[in-house]
Amino acid sequence: MGSALSLAGIGCADRSGGTPCQSCPRAGEQARLAEIPGEQARLAEIRALRYQINPHFLFNCLNSLATLVNRRDVSEAEGMIGEFSAFLRYGLAADSVAEVELADEVDMQLRYLTLARRRFAHLMTVTIDVDDDVRHARLPALILQPLVENAIKHGVAMTSASVLLSIRAFRSDANMLVVRIEDDAWSGSPSDEPATLIGLGIGLCNVTERLLARFGNAGRLVARTLQRGGFRSEFTVPLVSS
Template identity: 40%
Template structure:
């Protein structure tokens, strides 16, 4: 099942927006640091030139960071980027100091321009180093998010494949039983019954093959499919099968896994009703109990043998429920007081009609 996804935003474009905001913050911080010395125009001009130079140097710095991110390990890339940032910061400080001396030539005891730039480079390096950290942090964060999304997608695909495998383990059992029953009807020359069974069998196969095991269906849809299956079994068992559905109308629009009710019904017929020589009742009860959806399939045929052992069909049902609901479900097999067997399933009660319409 292919799920359309929104196009991913370009990480560099996202970072550009973040960078512009950081530039604004840096300019603001630089301006606030300059305010106490606003009475010294030369110093103010020095800070303005230094800030503009750092912002201009951030562009080649980002190009180097992008290259290092793609070609080096995180430790080496970060160390190299910070070193390059310091070189740029020192050049920015030296250029700003030279411009300041051009406006206000120093006295005879002034220190060397290159030595004086060492202290000015510290603030510039802090600014450019912050941009380096911001870039690497942002890129590695987006990479981690993409890796997490890929893991989620891979897990979903694996779950879907396993659910389909469980589904295909259930179907052959029913197909072989039905073909064997059709063969018996043809052998005993019950042509009308065989024709009806083949038609019902074709309808049932179409519905099951169209079902998507990875999404819930309405209870009404699953009930319709199960009743179609029971039409096939009625042809095979005749009057020995007495079906008595008891469905709460409030449960019809709730969601449940497809092909969940049918294996429970098939299990009841195979182990409880078919081995019995008398007419047996099959009760199918579906109701909403608060925040739970409760499905019960019971028969008064052959008594359930205790301790209960799960066969292939019920083991696959339990496996599907575990994949879809984790531990938020119950599947209980029991022998009613009057004899026979019963299977009870409890699921979260979740309406899905609105989701389908959307």
């Protein structure tokens, strides 16, 4: 089997190793948030975690746009600016503690993937499979963003071979929502050793902490390398519909 890491509100990791847990930006907020009572503290934490991801997707989108400009591909650059603007309206204008329907969240990730495909068009194929009975499930806005970004940064961008990136969402037998982001990029033989919490990254750390803030211990993220090659990030949360 590939190595697996369960992130049930206690830690985080990405496929590249990353930085130690104490360097996670949330760690510096712990003492301050501890002084804010109850619900205020929870909302403050959600806002802090939500704003944390903005610089990451902004940087990646601008980097892709710069690539097109350097190629002097004016038509593609203009199209990307329009898509970038639509994504920014969703990503920056929304209430920082707002929840969205899964269908809308997936749609916005498709916009982000459209941006990414302008840079990796020959390397990336995307498939989406969302069951009808979970399309209206409520989730924190942009909760999928770090998982999709992780697949692109450490999967698509690290190989010259074609990569399949898939987003799958369904209802589990326990009536929970399961969302899975998976790629098949080969990054060396997966280890048979259990993954640890020694090497941590901001992306999956952010998702773990946001799930914890919203769903408590009922939210669970599991990340693993796959035996056939590739990486899977999968979270399970209570199914809350509109």
